[in-house]
Amino acid sequence: MTLTQPRPRADASRGVLLLLALTCGVAVGNVYFPQAISPSVAAGLDVSADTAALVVTAAQFGYAAGIFLLVPLGDRVPHRRLAVTLLALTGLGLLAAGAAPGVTPLVAASAFVGAVTVVAPVLGPLAAGLAPPDRRGTVSGILLGGSIGGMLLSRTLGGFAGEAFGWRAPYVGAAALTLVSAAVLARVLPRTEPASRERYPALLAAPLRLLRTEPGLRRSCFFQAAIFGGFSAAWTGVALLLTGPAYGLTTRAVGLLALVNAATMFCTPLAGRLADRRGPDAVNRVSMLAVLASAPVLALGGLGGTAGLAALVAGFLVLDVAMQSGMVANQVRVYALSDSERSRLNTAYMTCAYLGGSLGSWLGAHAFARFGWGGVCGLVAVLAVLALGKAARSPAGSQKRVGSQGA
Incomplete structure (x- = not known):
């Protein structure tokens, strides 16, 4: 049995959209700031770089x-109650991580924080419901821009705080931001009715069923798992490169x-508009080619010095823009499949994407240990080629479009 989710008033949705984007940034940042402080964790807890990298892998x-286990509840539990609860649990988990006496409890706390900080994929389907079908790409791009801001600023602020005050400080600061976000969302987020009465x-089971029956969903999952895996491998490896x-x-x-x-924050809304106008397949192919092109540029970063830093800046700019633009395109494809199962579709998609990202982080750390920075860049290129090969075998425009018909 499904219920139609009422649409908030149009004049309220603009302000709510900005709040959702900001909240997504705070939540997503909790997964990414450990990448910047991994060397500080290794020094502070007297463990190897590979062992400290497990903190990043555990979070992802x-x-x-968390996406698989908790995001489907977005179709069953009112969004405000679910989002506020998840943010509160995340804040407590971050405080526990900041107080961890050793690497093992830190890894465990990181895994818990990663599991409960899944507010962005909970709020994404809600935001898509605020927009007409021909603007969902734009709305997804705005929320993704907020998530990107959280990813970037969390690494930046985490790196500065970790150097100035030790690796525990970023966890305490992130906990404060997360708990404040929970309090704000509890007061501002509009009430919504569940889209489903199905049992947990x-x-x-629904995401697994949807993966089996929806070819468009499977394509999006494979594309993002491969590209996000390369992205995560590069960011895990570059922390070891720069501090080495x-x-x-x-x-x-x-x-x-x-x-x-x-600059990626400003590119994702543009990618969303292009996906609305030209379809997600075109945006996906361009993003994959850009990821492939970024690999040799990033490889020049291994030279060191000013030229190497310039290559890293240019390569990561291309890589970040390409990965995030592809994510927008994939979400446009996924959200078009069914209105009544949007959270469960997003669950399947985001679970596959972050499994790819976590595997990429693990492979990136091991590639750096065995082959150096060049091995990490080679891994990025291989994953981009795999995605392009899948895209070439998939006919453009083959996705099923159900729209408001539901599932």
């Missing part, structure tokens, strides 16, 4: 698990490198 694996086991002998820099440098990619 936790995020994938049925909600969990080639550059001898601090974690602050990792944060500054992330900050130069702030």
Whole structure:
């Protein structure tokens, strides 16, 4: 049994959209700031760089698990109640991580934080419901821009705070921001009615069913898992590169490198408009080619010095814009499949994407340990080629479009 979710008033939706974008940034940042402070964690807890990188991998694996286990509740539980609860739990988990006495409890706390900070994929379907079908790409781009801002600023601020006050400080600061966001959302987010009365086991089974029956969903999942895997591998590896002998820099440098990619926030709304006008397939193909092109540019970063830093800046700018633009296109494809199962569709998509990202982080750390920075860049190129091969075998415009018909 499904219920039609009432649309908030148009004059309220603009302000709510900005709030949702800001909240997405705060929540998503909790997954990414550990990338910037991984070397500080290694030094502070006296563990190897590979061991410290498990904190990043645990957060991303936790995020994938949280998407699968918790995001389907967005079709069953009112969005405000679910989002506020998740934010409150995230704040408590961050405080626990900041107080962790060793790497094992830190990894466990990171996995918990990753699992409950899944507010962005909960709010994405809500925001899509605020917009008419021909503007969902634009709306998705705005929310993704907020998420990107959180990704970039969290790395930057995390790197600065980690260097100045130690690796625990970013966790405490992130906890404060997250708990404030929970309080604001509890007062401002409009009430919505659930889109489904199905029981929790049925909600969990739905993403697997949708993966089996929706070819457009499977394509989006594969595209994003491959590209996001390369993206995560590169960001995990570059922290080791910049703080290693080639550059001898601090974690602050990792944060500054992330900050130069702030232009990505302004590119995702444009990618959304292009997906609305020309379809997601065209945007996907361009984004994959851009990821492939970024790999040799990033590889020049291994030279060190000013030229190497310039190559890293240029390469990561292209990589970030391409990955996020592809994510917008994939979400446009996914949200068009069914209005009544939007959260469950997003669950399948985001779970696959973050499984790819967490695997990419793990592979990136091991590729750097065995082959250096060149091995990480080679991994980015291989994953982009795999995505392009899948796109070439998939006929454009083959997705099923159900729209308001539901499932």
